[in-house]
Each structure stands twice: as structure tokens, then as C-alpha cells.
Amino acid sequence: MENQHLEPMRHSCEHVLHQAMTDLYPGLKRAMGPPTEDGFYFDFDYDGKISEEDFPKIEKRMRELVNKDLPIVKKDITLLEAKDLFKDNPYKLDWVSKIEQEDGRATVYWTGNPQEKGSDVDLCKGPHVASTGKIGPFKLLSVAGAYWHGDEKNKMLTRIYGTCFPTKEELDGYLKMIEEAKKRDHRKLGRELELFTMNNEVGQGITVWLPNGSIIRREIEDYMVTEQIKLGFKHVYSPHIGQKSLWEKSGHWDLYREKMYSPMDVDGVEYLVKPMTCPMHIQSFEFRPKSYRDLPYRIAEIGSVYRYEQSGELAGLLRVRAFTQDDAHIFCTQDQAVDEFLSVFNFINKLYKMFGFKDYRIRLGIRSKKEKYLGEDELWNKAQEKAIEALKKSGSDYFISEGDAAFYGPKADFLIKDALGREWQCGTVQIDFMLPERFGLKYVDHDGKEKVPVMIHRAPLGSLERFLAILIEHYAGAFPLWLAPVQAIVLPISDKHNEYGKKIVDELIRSGIRTGFDQEPERIGKKIRIATLQKIPYMIIIGDKEVNEGSVSVRTREGKDIGTTKITEFIQTLKNNH
RNA sequence: GCCUUGAUAGUUUAGUGGUAAAACAAGCCCUUGGUAAGGGCUAGAGUGUGGGUCCGAUUCCCACUCAAGGCUCCA
Numbered sequence: 001m002e003n004q005h006l007e008p009m010r011h012s013c014e015h016v017l018h019q020a021m022t023d024l025y026p027g028l029k030r031a032m033g034p035p036t037e038d039g040f041y042f043d044f045d046y047d048g049k050i051s052e053e054d055f056p057k058i059e060k061r062m063r064e065l066v067n068k069d070l071p072i073v074k075k076d077i078t079l080l081e082a083k084d085l086f087k088d089n090p091y092k093l094d095w096v097s098k099i100e101q102e103d104g105r106a107t108v109y110w111t112g113n114p115q116e117k118g119s120d121v122d123l124c125k126g127p128h129v130a131s132t133g134k135i136g137p138f139k140l141l142s143v144a145g146a147y148w149h150g151d152e153k154n155k156m157l158t159r160i161y162g163t164c165f166p167t168k169e170e171l172d173g174y175l176k177m178i179e180e181a182k183k184r185d186h187r188k189l190g191r192e193l194e195l196f197t198m199n200n201e202v203g204q205g206i207t208v209w210l211p212n213g214s215i216i217r218r219e220i221e222d223y224m225v226t227e228q229i230k231l232g233f234k235h236v237y238s239p240h241i242g243q244k245s246l247w248e249k250s251g252h253w254d255l256y257r258e259k260m261y262s263p264m265d266v267d268g269v270e271y272l273v274k275p276m277t278c279p280m281h282i283q284s285f286e287f288r289p290k291s292y293r294d295l296p297y298r299i300a301e302i303g304s305v306y307r308y309e310q311s312g313e314l315a316g317l318l319r320v321r322a323f324t325q326d327d328a329h330i331f332c333t334q335d336q337a338v339d340e341f342l343s344v345f346n347f348i349n350k351l352y353k354m355f356g357f358k359d360y361r362i363r364l365g366i367r368s369k370k371e372k373y374l375g376e377d378e379l380w381n382k383a384q385e386k387a388i389e390a391l392k393k394s395g396s397d398y399f400i401s402e403g404d405a406a407f408y409g410p411k412a413d414f415l416i417k418d419a420l421g422r423e424w425q426c427g428t429v430q431i432d433f434m435l436p437e438r439f440g441l442k443y444v445d446h447d448g449k450e451k452v453p454v455m456i457h458r459a460p461l462g463s464l465e466r467f468l469a470i471l472i473e474h475y476a477g478a479f480p481l482w483l484a485p486v487q488a489i490v491l492p493i494s495d496k497h498n499e500y501g502k503k504i505v506d507e508l509i510r511s512g513i514r515t516g517f518d519q520e521p522e523r524i525g526k527k528i529r530i531a532t533l534q535k536i537p538y539m540i541i542i543g544d545k546e547v548n549e550g551s552v553s554v555r556t557r558e559g560k561d562i563g564t565t566k567i568t569e570f571i572q573t574l575k576n577n578h
Numbered sequence: 579g580c581c582u583u584g585a586u587a588g589u590u591u592a593g594u595g596g597u598a599a600a601a602c603a604a605g606c607c608c609u610u611g612g613u614a615a616g617g618g619c620u621a622g623a624g625u626g627u628g629g630g631u632c633c634g635a636u637u638c639c640c641a642c643u644c645a646a647g648g649c650u651c652c653a
Contacts, residue, residue, distance in 0.1 A: 032653055041648095051582060095653045107653085123653045144648030145581020152649080156580055159648070187646095191589075200626085200644055310579050312649085423650095494610040521610075529614035543612055555613060 005129070005166065010035035012072055012128045013062075013135045013164040015111055017042050019120040020061035021160075025050070030122065031091040031148060031157050038174070038421070039163025043146055045091065050158055055140045058160075062138065069133030070112040070119075074126055082106040082123060091148065092123050137171045138164035181419040186472035187316045193477050193485070193534065195468075196317065205314040205321035207465055212485035215514065216471075217464055219483050221302050224326045224461070231347060233300040233328055238280035240304060244270040246279040250435055251374050255407045259307045277303045278457060281329040282439050285453075290443040295453065296336050300328035302464070317469035318424055324464045330456040331441065334382075337454045341390035341429060348414055348427045348460045349396065355471060360416045361423070362396055364388070365404025373407050379433040383409045387431055406457075408434035414462075419473035426462035426470065431455075478535040478557060481577055488574070489516035489536045491527040493543035500547045504540060504567055511571045532557050540570070 014033040017040075021028055025046055033042035077085070079100055085108070086092035099106050109128055112119030129135065140162040148154035165171040182188070190196050195213030202208055209217060225235055244263050247253045252275065253260070263270040274280070281299040290297060304324045313319055330340050352360055366384055367373055373380070387410045391398050398412065405411060414427035432455040435441075442450040461467040471479075481487055488508055492501040498519055508515040516536065518527045524541065531539050541553040545564070552570055554562040565573075 146649045
């Protein structure tokens with residue numbers, strides 16, 4: 001995507017698309033259409049139905065326009081001219097009035113000679129390529145609905161996605177990359193490797209972990225617990241339900257209600273299925289009076305929460321209705337906040353590095369004017385300052401996003417890409433000056449006076465479900481040794497080697513290695529194929545030679561022959577590797 | 579939730595307005611074979627659910643359920 005030509009070309013391709021569609025579908029009203037990271041899209045308002053079946057027809061018309069090599073010419077016009085030119089198109093008029101509020105400079109692009117019939121004009125800032133002939137090979141990809149200005153209160157428009165590349169090879173390469181990415185889809189691998197299941201019998205957006213997936217999850221959970229204890233966190237357990245009043249007090253009920261499941265009546269008192277853990281951890285802090293000596297007080301939990309996500313938003317393990325966070329709340333003094341934030345930040349960077357993520361991004365979500373938030377401006381500004389200070393200290397790159405704050409404070413989110421390049425929010429760190437006040441939290445300071453602590457909410461991996469989804473795709477199912485559900489599998493060459501094989505299996509299991517044993521009356525080639533498809537790191541092959549020598553032959557899932565060795569030596573290698 | 583598409587054995591797919599085919603997986607048998615699929619046999623779905631049209635529907639129509647992609651990247 002380093003090609004400077006690429007973006008104008010895609011934008012021009014989008015113009016050709018809307019020109020083609022205006023020709024083919026009378027009455028269609030254009031809304032907008034920008035280039036994107038991977039191609040372009042075009043939003044329009046049309047009463048009839050348009051589906052992917054219509055693509056060949058549209059692409060044919062587009063190709064005709066490209067072949068004509070029509071000039072694409074920029075022209076500055078006045079707002080009056082713009083209003084007249086687009087008087088039949090409410091969407092364009094909307095843009096014109098927006099320009100009016102801003103710099104008042106309207107530009108249009110003509111495709112074809114303005115004097116000639118059939119030439120096309122659109123309100124557009126550009127830039128574009130000089131003529132349609134400069135547009136490379138293109139392809140329309142999908143149809144979707146999209147709300148005007150991304151607001152669901154507005155009318156839903158139709159959107160067509162497409163892409164365009166300088167050469168046929170690059171276009172084919174892109175399409176092939178998408179096909180390849182689909183092979184790594186965590187839903188597909190989840191089924192093939194028997195990691196988890198989600199089905200209608202259990203409910204939408206609810207995960208049932210199968211034995212293999214549970215091993216991976218447990219390894220990660222254990223790692224998180226151990227590492228966090230080293231960092232001074234105390235691990236706790238909280239219940240899955242609690243009185244509704246807890247979340248009324250926290251403010252979640254007022255601002256977050258639509259994400260919660262309906263309250264249930266227990267002996268005339270309303271209870272909620274836990275949508276977030278904060279009020280539970282506050283109980284630990286409140287349990288007895290705290291002094292400044294107790295701070296920072298760090299409470300962590302691998303805690304499940306339940307949230308109502310709109311059905312259309314659910315996506316495999318990436319977006320679910322029941323999920324588990326590697327959650328924690330840090331109660332500290334205002335002076336400690338920056339250091340605590342920084343320490344969490346370093347921990348997350350260390351974790352992601354360990355898993356091999358390289359191109360994740362950090363988004364600092366701050367308050368926007370419109371949304372609903374709790375608290376005074378002064379507190380917000382203070383929190384934002386602390387967050388930025390810590391981010392700067394950490395030396396990491398970040399970008400600011402207005403409107404992405406939590407309702408109680410600014411937050412830093414870690415965004416990781418899935419196989420298809422879509423970004424998902426995983427880790428999160430949030431500064432909160434509100435909940436401590438609402439719960440009346442206090443600690444006794446040096447001077448004997450009561451003060452209100454600051455709370456930091458943080459989840460380095462975010463949700464284990466989502467993180468596992470991304471991890472599955474990241475590793476393409478070939479998990480590193482410590483996470484692999486089966487770490488080694490013993491493959492006897494024939495039945496007569498099963499007995500010796502069993503001894504090897506027992507020895508491996510005794511050494512704490514998750515071991516499989518393939519005793520099927522199949523050929524070794526078949527056994528190797530099955531184990532390879534299951535992405536088992538090590539295959540231990542046993543035949544006459546090994547039985548006679550008392551040795552084992554080892555092959556990796558990558559197809560590398562490690563050679564023959566003693567089983568004790570092999571076990572030692574695995575241990576060192578761990 | 580809304581837009582587009584889709585739903586056929588455990589999985590991946592084929593197929594037809596006259597009552598469903600294959601591969602892999604599964605079970606059994608033969609083969610005991612040295613680094614990515616040896617061979618045979620058997621069982622397994624009545625085509626997501628409900629309704630309609632029709633002599634007859636898995637195929638056509640409607641509703642529902644579920645799934646996939648999108649609803650952020652600003653003329």
C-alpha cells in the first residue's frame with residue numbers, strides 16, 4: 001500500500017462504480033464513497049434490491065467506462081452552484097451544508113467532458129487519477145447495509161465494497177490472501193482442532209469450551225495468575241449474580257442498562273447476572289478500613305461477565321454474550337496512578353511480545369461532547385492528563401480517539417488484528433475517579449485524614465474468548481509447545497510396537513507432557529498426516545529399530561526429522577523448551 | 579437491531595418439482611506397512627423450524643431461527 005497512486009486510483013475506481021450504477025439504476029441517489037485501506041466502497045440510496053448477483057453487470061459497465069479512458073477533471077465551484085447542481089440529492093446537499101460550516105470551498109470532479117452527454121459530476125475533494133484509463137484491475141466484493149453517517153437513527157443505505165490494484169497480479173494476490181486467511185479462521189480451526197463449540201442449543205454468543213480449548217485457556221489463565229501475583233496482585237473469586245443495587249450504585253445501571261440481562265426476582269429483591277466485576281472487587285477494598293500503607297491495593301480475577309450484545313454484532317469468539325476477563329482493579333492514591341498505569345502498560349506490552357504480536361495499536365479514548373459520562377470536568381481533565389503522562393512515559397505510540405472513553409474515565413485500549421486484518425480491542429486500561437466517589441471509598445492518609453482513592457480498571461488480554469480467537473488465527477492453530485493441547489504423540493509403526501509405545505507414553509505423561517497415542521492399525525504415513533493436521537508439535541515414531549535400541553525417533557509438525565534419541569533426553573529437551 | 583447472502587449425514591460438498599449422492603470422519607474386516615491419505619464392507623441425513631402453493635416440495639412462496647460479511651476508516 002506504499003503506492004501513492006493507489007488511493008487516488010481506488011477513489012477514481014469508486015467514481016467509475018457510481019457512474020456505472022447511475023447508468024444502470026435510474027433513481028439511485030449517491031451518498032458517498034471513499035477509498036479505504038483495502039479498496040473502496042460506495043454508499044447509495046436505492047429503492048430496488050441490489051445483490052452480488054448484479055455484480056457482473058455492474059463490472060461490465062465499469063470496464064466500458066475504464067476502456068473509454070475518460071478524463072477526470074477537478075473544478076472549484078461556489079456553494080450556490082453546488083446547491084443548484086445537487087438540488088435533487090439530499091445527501092450531497094448535506095455535504096454542501098457541512099462545507100458551508102467549514103471552509104466553504106466546494107470542489108467537483110467531472111468524469112468525461114462536461115459538455116458531452118453522459119459525462120458525470122460528483123461533489124468530491126479528490127484527489128483522482130487523470131483519466132479512467134489509469135485505473136487498474138478491479139473487483140466488486142460485497143454488498144452491505146450502512147447507516148448514513150454511521151448513525152442507526154438515519155436511513156440505511158446500500159453499500160458496495162470493491163477493490164482495485166495497479167496490476168492483475170496484485171489483485172489476484174489480494175484475493176488469494178483473503179482465501180488463505182479464511183483457512184485460519186478461528187471458527188474453522190476451533191471445529192477441526194476441537195477447541196470449542198457454539199450452537200443454538202446452548203444459545204447465541206455463548207461458548208462451550210471443549211477439552212482441547214480448555215487446556216489452552218487454562219494454561220493462559222494459570223500464566224496470568226502467576227505473573228500477576230508476582231506483580232503484587234491478589235487474586236479473588238466473585239459470584240456470577242448479585243443484587244441490582246450494586247450496579248445502580250456504580251452507575252452502570254443508568255448508563256449501561258441496555259447491555260445487561262433482565263433482572264431476576266429473588267425473594268422480592270432484584271438480582272442481575274454480573275455484567276461487570278467492579279462492584280465485587282470494591283467489596284474487598286471496603287471490607288475493612290484501608291490506610292495509605294495498603295495502597296496500591298490490587299485485586300485481580302479471571303472473571304466471567306454476561307452482556308447483551310445485539311445479535312448482528314456477534315462474531316464467533318470475537319464477540320460473545322458470555323465472556324471471561326483477566327480483570328483487575330487497582331485502588332491507589334492520585335500520586336501513584338501514573339506509575340500504576342505505566343506498570344500495567346509495560347505488563348501488556350511484555351505479554352503481547354511473548355505471544356508474538358507485532359503490529360497492535362494503542363488507542364487513547366477520551367471524552368467527546370455528546371456522549372453520556374459521569375463526573376465533573378475537573379476530574380476528567382485530571383484523569384486524561386494522568387493517562388497521557390503515563391503513555392508518554394511508556395514510550396509507546398498511541399493515537400487519540402474522541403468519544404471512546406469509558407463513562408467513568410479515559411482509557412487506553414490495545415487493538416490487535418485478526419486473520420482478515422480486522423482490528424479488535426483486547427487489552428484495556430482505564431482510569432476512574434468516579435466509582436470511588438460513588439461508593440464512598442476512603443483510605444486514611446499520613447496526616448490521619450480520609451481521602452478518596454483512584455481506581456484503575458485493567459484487563460491485559462481483555463476477554464479470554466476474544467484473545468483466544470485472535471491467538472488461534474495468529475498461530476493458525478499451531479500453538480507453541482506450552483499451549484498445545486497435545487504436545488507429543490506416540491506413533492507405533494505396527495501393532496507389535498504398541499507395547500513399547502505404551503511405555504514411552506507412560507513416561508512422557510509421568511513427566512507432565514500432554515501425550516497422545518495413535519494405536520490405529522494404519523500406516524505410519526497416515527498417522528503422521530493425522531498428527532500433522534492436528535498440529536501436534538512432536539511426533540514420536542516407534543519401530544523395530546527404536547524397540548531394539550530402546551530409543552525414539554522424533555519428527556516435528558513442520559516436517560523436520562529431529563533424529564533418534566533416548567526418551568529421557570527428548571523429555572529434557574521439551575522441559576528446556578518450555 | 580438493520581442491510582446482503584446463506585442453511586442438505588459429525589465435517590466438507592453434490593443434486594433434483596416425483597421422495598437424496600459422494601469424500602473425509604465413525605464401526606467392522608483384510609493388510610503389520612519406516613516419515614503427509616493401503617484396500618473392502620457397514621451404518622449414518624429425509625434436506626434449520628413452522629406454514630403455504632401443488633396430485634406431489636429438499637427443490638417454488640411466506641414467516642421464524644441460526645450463521646457469514648457489513649453497518650469505523652468522513653464529498
